[in-house]
Amino acid sequence: MMKSNLFFDILSYTAWQMEAPVLFSAFHVTAALLAVTFAAVAAVFFARRIAASADRKRALGRVLFTSGIILAVLEIYKQLFLFYIVNGGVCDWWFFPFQLCSVPMYLCILYPLVSDRLRSTFLTFMSGYTFVSAAAALIYPDDMLRTYISLTVHGFVWHGLLLFLSLLVMFSGEADSSAAGLLRAASLFAVLSLAAVCFNAAIEPVMQSIHSAHPDIPHSWAAMFYMNPYHISPQPLVDSIQKTAGIPAGLVLYAIVIACFSSLVCKLSYRASHRRLPKN
DSSP: OOTTOHHHHHHHTTOOBOOOOOTTSHHHHHHHHHHHHHHHHHHHHHHHHHHTSSSHHHHHHHHHHHHHHHHHHHHHHHHHHIIIIISTTOOOGGGOSOSTTTHHHHHHHHGGGSOHHHHHHHHHHIIIIIHHHHHHHHHSOTTTOOSBHHHHHHHHHHHHHHHHHHHHHHHHTOSOOSHHHHHHHHHHHHHHHHHHHHHHHHHHHHHHHHHHHOTTSOOSSOOGGGOOSSSOOSSTTHHHHHHHHOHHHHHHHHHHHHHHHHHHHHHHHHHHHHHHSOOO
């Protein structure tokens, strides 16, 4: 790769390095607490402004769309940094932005363009599934603790934003916690999960070829949604289930647990929000 590449020159100014932080270290705990604090304070602030707005749904939509644009800018930076700085001009598909923690970026950007029913499904999804994925990543950020300061900070900022979005939707009381609403959100999750499995399977030979030609690239297989049909998940507990029950059964159980827990979070948060917020 040529050092005169404009993107490389710009990104190199932010390529500050450090020793990779350790899980559950003071750095991890502090960064996670800062992300949670930001998310909670920002969610309360914007929820109050939305509640005071003449058109709550429209005000919520503006915040979501703006957040989606911010997430997109952050993702573009991350992809460019990984491509030019970390991997020397080689694409590592492991980092393709189609994880459970990437979905809110797309939902927020699409939010103004879809029907009211689909918007309701998006909100329900973010109130439950996004909360679970963001919380899990902040509790166990193994893939976020890197030797580059900018990438590590990016990971905590990103998941802090996701937690903010989830809490904002919870506080707004706009999610649909009815059986039909939860089923639609679960159906969205199922479709996305199936797409992730298909993507992982399709990209398998490409990633193996890239890894063979560039052994410095650490990943030889993709893990969108951490649901690869050929490899044991790197996530704790999930890997144990797959080693015992097999990969297919482990993937199904993993998806069922996420759907059930996310639905429960959505249901409980909806009840709590409707005890606090004034009615229209």
